[in-house]
Amino acid sequence: MSTQTDSKPWTVPALAQAKQEGRKLVMLTAYDNSFARVLDRAGVDLVLIGDSLGMVVQGHDSTLPVTVDDIVYHTRAVARGLQRALLVADLPFQSDATAERALQASIALLQAGAEMVKLEGAGHKLEVIRYLSERDIPVCAHLGLTPQSVLKFGGYKVQGRDQAAADKLLADARAVVDAGASLLVLECVPTQLAGQITAAVAAPTIGIGAGPDCDGQVLVLHDFLGLDTGHRRPKFVKDFLAEGGSVSGAVQAYAQAVRDGSFPDAAHSY
């Protein structure tokens, strides 16, 4: 059970403290004010304005068409619904291609109400992460299956399966945290590797298809509610609405399952 009191809003330092104390972090995506209110009141710790909105809200086949203006629009709506959850907003495709572009996009997102920005990848993004965090912009890194790289990957596939890829992912995780990332999303990573990364870095890890040993979990709202988005439903998705009976009940069931370690189980992990 979270010791962050209902009245006390989450802060970036409180996330690191939660990891140190072994408290799991509960995260979901949201794109509008009404869902943001329900998620916040039902005890979600972090809300993500994901560029997944390109696929589940706008009806595209990938996240690539999403713009900074799109994320700003949804961030404003969601921010007005939150009292307690920390709001993370995605830097969409190529808005982080250079450090200066990422800074301008991050300013727009923070001025819209975000408290942290998320960006995909390591490599040349290390300089971007360093540049933003030196300018007091909290950064969440995202490794493993990074959907903005779908064309290079040739599809949405589990990452880090062979030893060389696993070693690279572990090195990248250490590097993004050394560069200043305060949070690390691991998407579609084998359970054992995600556990190894979680043990190796000081920043909390948030898994999505990365097994139960991460410091927290995130799901895309529409997947978690069992909605048909027109896209293939990955193995790690669980329909919590069926279990919870209402949106609020679903969030509470998900939050409890994340916090007691029962989600994700082996059936929802790689």
Ligand code: KIV
């Ligand atoms: O865009 C998104 O919703 C995300 C999550 C899948 C982590 O990046």
